[in-house]
Amino acid sequence: MVNETRPVLHIPRTPVEYVLTIASFVLLLTTIVYISTQWPALPDRIPTHFNFQGEADGWGGKGTVWTLPGIGSVLLIGLTITERFPHAYNYLVPITEATAKAQYQNARLMR
Numbered sequence: 404m405v406n407e408t409r410p411v412l413h414i415p416r417t418p419v420e421y422v423l424t425i426a427s428f429v430l431l432l433t434t435i436v437y438i439s440t441q442w443p444a445l446p447d448r449i450p451t452h453f454n455f456q457g458e459a460d461g462w463g464g465k466g467t468v469w470t471l472p473g474i475g476s477v478l479l480i481g482l483t484i485t486e487r488f489p490h491a492y493n494y495l496v497p498i499t500e501a502t503a504k505a506q507y508q509n510a511r512l513m514r
Contacts, residue, residue, distance in 0.1 A: 409490040410503045427479055434472050 416424075445465040452461030489507035490498070498506055 409498045410500050411490050412503055412507060414489070414504065414507055424483065431472065431475050431479060434475070438468055438472065 442465075445468065447465055448462050449465050449467055450459030450461065451463040451467055452459070454460045489510050490503075492510050494506055494510070496502070496506070
């Protein structure tokens with residue numbers, strides 16, 4: 404591993420990136436609100452896995468419905484924070500002052 408000092412640049416978000424981030428947070432919040440409103444109506448035992456015939460073969464408590472929103476929250480918050488530090492990513496090529504902006508922008512597009 405080569406120890407290199409990478410330039411730290413602040414690359415502003417595009418309007419599309421703002422819209423997509425806001426839409427992601429709104430969809431996640433909508434999911435959480437929907438589960439919260441439907442919580443009293445959920446049965447105590449919920450199918451969590453189905454076989455090839457479509458029959459339930461895995462079961463869990465009703466708290467398992469929070470698994471996907473929980474994973475989504477961790478990913479969305481984590482990636483939103485990580486996006487602010489493109490100089491800390493792994494790159495295939497050395498990052499120089501001349502290539503930093505292009506490489507950092509490409510890394511955001513690949514996220």
